[in-house]
Amino acid sequence: MPVDRDAARALTDTLETRLADALRGDAVDRRTVLGAMGLAGAGAAGLAGGASANGGGHDQDGGDDHHGAFGARGEYGDGFDPHEFLRTFNTGYDGQSNLTQRVYEEDGDRVREFEVNAVDTTVEIAPGVEFSAWAFQGQVPGPTLRVTEGDLVRIVFRNGSEHAHTIHPHLKNTNPVMDGVPTNGPGVLEEGESFTYTWRAQPAGVHLYHCHSLPLKAHIHRGLYGTIVVDPDPERVAERPADYCDSHPSQVTPELRDDLVAEAETRNHEYDANDDVDEMVMVMNGFDTNFDGDNEVYAANTRAFAYGVGDTDGKGDTEPRETVHPITIDRTERQRIYLVNTIEFDLVNSLHTHSQFFDYYDHGTTLTPTHDTIDTIMQCQAQRGIVELDYGDHQPGLYMFHAHQSEFAELGWMSFFEVV
Amino acid sequence: MGVTTDRATLRRYAGAALPLVLLALLVGWFLYAPPLSGGAGEPLPQVDVSHTTLPDSETVRLHVVNSGPEAVTVSQVLVDDAYWDFTVSGGQTLAPMERATVTVPYHWEPGWDLGLTLVLSGGATVHHTVVAPQPTPAIDAGLLGDLALVGLLVGVIPVGLGMLWFPAMRDLADRWLHAVLAFAVGVLGFLAVDAGFEALEVAESVPGAYEGHLLVAFGALGTLLLVQSVGSGRGSSPLGLAYLVALGIGLHNLAEGLAIGSAYALGRASLGATLVVGFMVHNVTEGPAVVAPVAEGERPALKHFLALGALAGAPVVLGGWIGSAAYSPTLGALFIAVGVGAILQVCWEMGGMIRDRGRLGTATNLLAAGAGLAVMYATDLLVAL
Numbered sequence: 001m002p003v004d005r006d007a008a009r010a011l012t013d014t015l016e017t018r019l020a021d022a023l024r025g026d027a028v029d030r031r032t033v034l035g036a037m038g039l040a041g042a043g044a045a046g047l048a049g050g051a052s053a054n055g056g057g058h059d060q061d062g063g064d065d066h067h068g069a070f071g072a073r074g075e076y077g078d079g080f081d082p083h084e085f086l087r088t089f090n091t092g093y094d095g096q097s098n099l100t101q102r103v104y105e106e107d108g109d110r111v112r113e114f115e116v117n118a119v120d121t122t123v124e125i126a127p128g129v130e131f132s133a134w135a136f137q138g139q140v141p142g143p144t145l146r147v148t149e150g151d152l153v154r155i156v157f158r159n160g161s162e163h164a165h166t167i168h169p170h171l172k173n174t175n176p177v178m179d180g181v182p183t184n185g186p187g188v189l190e191e192g193e194s195f196t197y198t199w200r201a202q203p204a205g206v207h208l209y210h211c212h213s214l215p216l217k218a219h220i221h222r223g224l225y226g227t228i229v230v231d232p233d234p235e236r237v238a239e240r241p242a243d244y245c246d247s248h249p250s251q252v253t254p255e256l257r258d259d260l261v262a263e264a265e266t267r268n269h270e271y272d273a274n275d276d277v278d279e280m281v282m283v284m285n286g287f288d289t290n291f292d293g294d295n296e297v298y299a300a301n302t303r304a305f306a307y308g309v310g311d312t313d314g315k316g317d318t319e320p321r322e323t324v325h326p327i328t329i330d331r332t333e334r335q336r337i338y339l340v341n342t343i344e345f346d347l348v349n350s351l352h353t354h355s356q357f358f359d360y361y362d363h364g365t366t367l368t369p370t371h372d373t374i375d376t377i378m379q380c381q382a383q384r385g386i387v388e389l390d391y392g393d394h395q396p397g398l399y400m401f402h403a404h405q406s407e408f409a410e411l412g413w414m415s416f417f418e419v420v
Numbered sequence: 421m422g423v424t425t426d427r428a429t430l431r432r433y434a435g436a437a438l439p440l441v442l443l444a445l446l447v448g449w450f451l452y453a454p455p456l457s458g459g460a461g462e463p464l465p466q467v468d469v470s471h472t473t474l475p476d477s478e479t480v481r482l483h484v485v486n487s488g489p490e491a492v493t494v495s496q497v498l499v500d501d502a503y504w505d506f507t508v509s510g511g512q513t514l515a516p517m518e519r520a521t522v523t524v525p526y527h528w529e530p531g532w533d534l535g536l537t538l539v540l541s542g543g544a545t546v547h548h549t550v551v552a553p554q555p556t557p558a559i560d561a562g563l564l565g566d567l568a569l570v571g572l573l574v575g576v577i578p579v580g581l582g583m584l585w586f587p588a589m590r591d592l593a594d595r596w597l598h599a600v601l602a603f604a605v606g607v608l609g610f611l612a613v614d615a616g617f618e619a620l621e622v623a624e625s626v627p628g629a630y631e632g633h634l635l636v637a638f639g640a641l642g643t644l645l646l647v648q649s650v651g652s653g654r655g656s657s658p659l660g661l662a663y664l665v666a667l668g669i670g671l672h673n674l675a676e677g678l679a680i681g682s683a684y685a686l687g688r689a690s691l692g693a694t695l696v697v698g699f700m701v702h703n704v705t706e707g708p709a710v711v712a713p714v715a716e717g718e719r720p721a722l723k724h725f726l727a728l729g730a731l732a733g734a735p736v737v738l739g740g741w742i743g744s745a746a747y748s749p750t751l752g753a754l755f756i757a758v759g760v761g762a763i764l765q766v767c768w769e770m771g772g773m774i775r776d777r778g779r780l781g782t783a784t785n786l787l788a789a790g791a792g793l794a795v796m797y798a799t800d801l802l803v804a805l
Contacts, residue, residue, distance in 0.1 A: 069504060069505035069525045069526070070502060070503065070504055070505070071503050071504070071505070072496050072503040073496060073497070073503075073505050073506060074495075125543075126495065126496050126503065126539065127495065127496065128493060128495030128496065128512070128541050129495045129496055129539055129540075129541060129542075129543055130541060130542060130543065131543055132543075287543075289539065289542075289543025289544070289545065290543060290544055290545040296498075296539060296543065296545060304503065305503065407501050407502075410501060410502030410503065411498070411501060411502065411503060412503065
């Protein structure tokens, strides 16, 4: 989405001026008192300048209410954009421009090949806060890969980082050489080394890939993880429907089978039915910036509050910022979130949707929900699942969603859908 | 002859200036064409929170200083583990040694601890806990009046009352007068030790770059030398010594006032009757210490007594005002240390006076000094600010 930086800056300036004016009155009063005592400047709070862009919270009239002043201050710089990442899928046919990818046939298999590197870089995790990351393809989370069940996934991995890395798939991989752990196959890959991993895309679902070098805590929390979505193959679903639900083959009725196939078609990016679903990837992650074994930033897709409202006065008025604004969704569409938890240092993470109940497919490996009609789901590290949302009954407006660990929410994992 | 002398003088000055000139050249070279390739690695950022003020229920102010050698940027602020809006006076980036006020619009609750964290651009965090927060009173005529009244009650009046022992002291035999002087030394010794510990305690919250402990040590030592040099000019006349004692006690009371004022400023003062009474009882012992040097010989004019009382007691009022308006641990630690130095010098001086008039190390004198310490310790129990 093109953004108008100049317009945003002008707005910021206006708000800053207004705020500075509002505050200056107060400062003068204090200084006058102090000056009369001959103690001017001695420790008096300097208030002018450096005003916040969080305009609404500082209205002169409503100046005594600051409950809307939560959240990170300021704008993000250039670099990884969670809003773009949200709906970017790399299928081998197409995807993000900085990821070389291709699709070809090999011995009757369709191969989806991606050239992934690992690099040392920095990522901005809250406005103005840089984190020294190790990153697949220079981004955290790594590129989202999307294939169809039964394909071969081939990763031509080249390690450009100073540290040794691997790529470990959360797939049903039957060849230990390809497991991407230090003990198997090529083991860890040092700087400049390459290895080509090939995995069968199975089972259908939403899966994870990550570096498995030791110390594991560091290699995961520094940013080496990404999502692999394996779309179900409707033809295979028609043949083996019991694999995709919790019914015994003898219990699968023709109606159930048809439902499963139809659901598989909405999931599979090669079918038209999939076009009607607004699909998003959210990797719940966090960053320990001060090495105390606790995260200072939590987020969906790295940047704290990037899907937040922007500015608010806590009285119902909001003002999106250029880099901090809600995810716009169309209430006539169905929404699907591929939700992955990669949080380190905390036992669980969660998603809670306001004013909304959803169906949840744990690991995405079934085509019937594993949880019906819930508004909160919990995941441990590496757990993931598919969230199916329908805002068709809702009035347009803002609907919050966030981790329901309040601490995580207030440290950045707080987001909004703007339903239109 | 004159020309030669001028030349010789010039040569002497040039010789004295040469190292400085060379140093200036060397500094210039390092500043404009650094011969080192930037050094090894990066220094760690260091930001210190000297104190917080809470002007109203919606505002938290952190007074910070960048104590590190490089500029730092305060990118975000957390209140109790939640990102919160904030402003930084003078902008978010602080140059080395730059002070700034971080203002956070947060509805805090009295008595509930506030955890404040500054997140710097590199992810480093600076944490500060406001324990049991209370509103910082606004500096107005009412507050200043209160502090003046408190200062009078705990400083001026007790010292004045203590000085009323003067006529009784004049009737004492030498032996007992010396004991009174020794008692005063005990009183002052207690104050010096007590204030010394307090100075070191306050020094803990002095920003690292100011080297709080050194500030305290050399503040005390420097004052001792300074007062000694003043005293040496006036000789050791009894009245001169009385003024020195008053000055030393006055500097100590300034620090005491500072503590009261800053407790007020930080919303920490509960000046109940017990505390005020405690201070009065505590400080009444400072009166005889001031007048003891002049108890022998000719009685000085009344104006001297007024001046001595004001010099010793009134600084409580001044200290209270400074403490409430411009509280800073750096200033606080320095003031207290200055008081310590002044008192130590006075102890020295009074010991000398007893020695000049008789013997210092008599059992009576030693016990009297011990009694001074004991009385101060006992009355100090009444004072818990």
